Amino acid sequence: MKATTPMTAPLERATTRPSTEAACRRTFAIISHPDAGKTTLTEKFLLYAGAVQEAGAVKARAGRRKATSDWMALEQERGISISSTVLQFGYRGFTVNLLDTPGHRDFSEDTYRVLTAADAAVMVLDVAKGIEPQTLKLFEVCHARRLPVITFLNKCDRPGRSPLELLDEIEDQIGLVATPVTWPVGEPGDFHGVIDRRNGAFVGFSRTARGGAAEAEEFSLTPEQAAASFGAAWAHAFEEAALLDEVGASLDVPSFLAGRTSPLFVGSALTNFGVRHLLDAVIDLAPGPSAIEDADGVPRELDAPFSGFVFKVQANMNPAHRDHVAFVRVCSGHFERGMILTHGTTGKPFATKYAASVFGSERETIDEAWPGDVIGLVNASGLRVGDSLYESDPVTFPPIPAFPPELIATAHPRDLSRSKQFKRGLAQLEQEGVVQILRRSVDDPTPILAAVGVMQFDVLQHRMEHEFGAALSLTGPHERTVRLTDEATAEQLRTLSGVEVLHRGDGALLALFQSPYWLARVASDHPDWMLEQIVTT
Numbered sequence: 001m002k003a004t005t006p007m008t009a010p011l012e013r014a015t016t017r018p019s020t021e022a023a024c025r026r027t028f029a030i031i032s033h034p035d036a037g038k039t040t041l042t043e044k045f046l047l048y049a050g051a052v053q054e055a056g057a058v059k060a061r062a063g064r065r066k067a068t069s070d071w072m073a074l075e076q077e078r079g080i081s082i083s084s085t086v087l088q089f090g091y092r093g094f095t096v097n098l099l100d101t102p103g104h105r106d107f108s109e110d111t112y113r114v115l116t117a118a119d120a121a122v123m124v125l126d127v128a129k130g131i132e133p134q135t136l137k138l139f140e141v142c143h144a145r146r147l148p149v150i151t152f153l154n155k156c157d158r159p160g161r162s163p164l165e166l167l168d169e170i171e172d173q174i175g176l177v178a179t180p181v182t183w184p185v186g187e188p189g190d191f192h193g194v195i196d197r198r199n200g201a202f203v204g205f206s207r208t209a210r211g212g213a214a215e216a217e218e219f220s221l222t223p224e225q226a227a228a229s230f231g232a233a234w235a236h237a238f239e240e241a242a243l244l245d246e247v248g249a250s251l252d253v254p255s256f257l258a259g260r261t262s263p264l265f266v267g268s269a270l271t272n273f274g275v276r277h278l279l280d281a282v283i284d285l286a287p288g289p290s291a292i293e294d295a296d297g298v299p300r301e302l303d304a305p306f307s308g309f310v311f312k313v314q315a316n317m318n319p320a321h322r323d324h325v326a327f328v329r330v331c332s333g334h335f336e337r338g339m340i341l342t343h344g345t346t347g348k349p350f351a352t353k354y355a356a357s358v359f360g361s362e363r364e365t366i367d368e369a370w371p372g373d374v375i376g377l378v379n380a381s382g383l384r385v386g387d388s389l390y391e392s393d394p395v396t397f398p399p400i401p402a403f404p405p406e407l408i409a410t411a412h413p414r415d416l417s418r419s420k421q422f423k424r425g426l427a428q429l430e431q432e433g434v435v436q437i438l439r440r441s442v443d444d445p446t447p448i449l450a451a452v453g454v455m456q457f458d459v460l461q462h463r464m465e466h467e468f469g470a471a472l473s474l475t476g477p478h479e480r481t482v483r484l485t486d487e488a489t490a491e492q493l494r495t496l497s498g499v500e501v502l503h504r505g506d507g508a509l510l511a512l513f514q515s516p517y518w519l520a521r522v523a524s525d526h527p528d529w530m531l532e533q534i535v536t537t
């Protein structure tokens with residue numbers, strides 16, 4: 001069901017300066033370890049924003065709506081997110097660009113790319129699990145990119161750990177001071193509602209009959225009324241909140257914007273408890289779009305002529321029209337559909353006739369966009385991740401680096417008569433970054449598929465078969481330890497066994513060692529060889 005919520009109506013505004021429009025926008029990503037509840041939370045945000053009438057479920061039973069955000073067939077089959085999703089909707093007069101990311105480590109390259117387009121992140125923690133390995137990694141990326149982070153302690157409807165203990169864990173493990181804005185009344189699993197520490201009131205939620213498909217009803221009680229209703233649970237929560245006051249763990253916007261503290265909210269995405277508080281916080285606390293630095297570190301001012309960069313490409317989102325969408329984050333200026341931009345990489349003009357706002361796998365033609373917005377350029381097959389687009393004033397945004405692959409495999413079409421589809425599919429999926437394609441030499445036709453995790457190969461196989469009609473068999477995957485190298489070192493490496501030098505599409509030379517021990521040995525024997533670690537943050 002497509003959102004009927006209008007985007008902000010720029011024509012009705014008194015002024016149409018990009019910086020003014022940017023102030024009415026929020027562009028943020030939801031990140032976490034797998035299964036913490038990102039997609040469920042995304043679905044509930046859409047519900048509260050009125051962008052869907054009924055929230056879908058990640059693992060929908062017959063007759064229930066599927067999640068808008070997990071639109072890919074394989075995602076719905078497995079109940080996990082594989083690819084990040086862009087959802088644009090209106091809320092409280094703001095245009096919200098929400099980026100739901102996959103938590104699984106194998107897809108972290110996609111998440112990483114998407115974080116380049118966000119101005120803030122919502123970090124979801126499972127109250128029973130706290131900080132998990134992938135939370136840690138993703139937080140590091142946010143930290144390196146200086147993204148302010150809002151924390152949501154999710155799944156409070158189930159038994160979990162003590163929230164106070166989790167605050168310590170967040171600080172110890174990621175060095176972020178969590179400043180609870182809401183605090184649970186009742187233990188996880190026996191959760192009555194929250195204290196809103198901004199005014200001391202109790203906010204209770206009533207479970208909805210339809211298992212969270214509709215908004216939860218909220219009711220507010222004064223501290224006296226809450227004490228009468230919840231007795232010991234209220235007293236305990238009140239004590240803990242007083243302790244938080246004492247240690248100064250209270251909302252502080254400047255240190256949040258600087259990435260040192262994180263406003264924390266508690267609730268349950270499944271039952272909708274605390275979801276509205278969190279969505280309101282994104283509007284009230286998260287920063288709007290600001291000038292983004294170009295590759296030389298010079299900020300591109302919001303009111304400069306149009307500029308943007310591609311952070312994701314995706315084909316076949318909609319079986320009804322199998323095409324290719326390049327997702328562009330607008331950095332500056334006023335985008336008007338039909339304008340002729342310059343494609344930074346080739347210097348060629350780029351016509352923007354087919355521009356859309358995106359809502360999961362659905363899209364709608366848009367006529368204009370402003371800084372912070374994500375636009376989908378349809379059938380822009382020449383655009384690659386990291387490319388800049390601009391009007392009049394040239395700008396190059398920092399490149400979006402590829403992750404070092406850890407696994408390689410070779411692919412063969414099962415049906416040789418489908419080799420054209422096989423080639424086309426691989427080229428498309430490489431462009432999307434589903435896997436990387438390496439070659440033994442620039443003109444060698446045999447592709448070597450490289451990936452961070454084994455599930456990337458599963459996705460490749462599934463999509464090759466179902467989207468391109470080119471079923472394939474794989475040899476591998478095999479583990480490799482990869483380093484960036486140069487021609488001089490490559491020449492030496494080619495004389496050794498246990499290491500292979502391969503070409504990447506962007507011209508880089510990669511040395512793939514059969515084991516980390518072999519790499520360590522070669523590196524220590526030849527300290528002057530170029531064997532550079534590929535860093536991504």
Ligand SMILES: Nc1nc2c(ncn2[C@@H]2O[C@H](COP(=O)(O)OP(=O)(O)OP(=O)(O)O)[C@@H](O)[C@H]2O)c(=O)[nH]1
Nearest residue numbers: 034035036037038039040080081103155268269270
């Ligand atoms: N009890 C409970 N379950 C929840 C809650 N939020 C999400 N879940 C469940 O947790 C599972 C994972 O939820 P998702 O929303 O798919 O998690 P995710 O973080 O998007 O997972 P990936 O995208 O695969 O990383 C699903 O079965 C959800 O129904 C919650 O608040 N309470």
Ligand SMILES: [Mg+2]
Nearest residue numbers: 038039080081
């Ligand atoms: Mg998900």
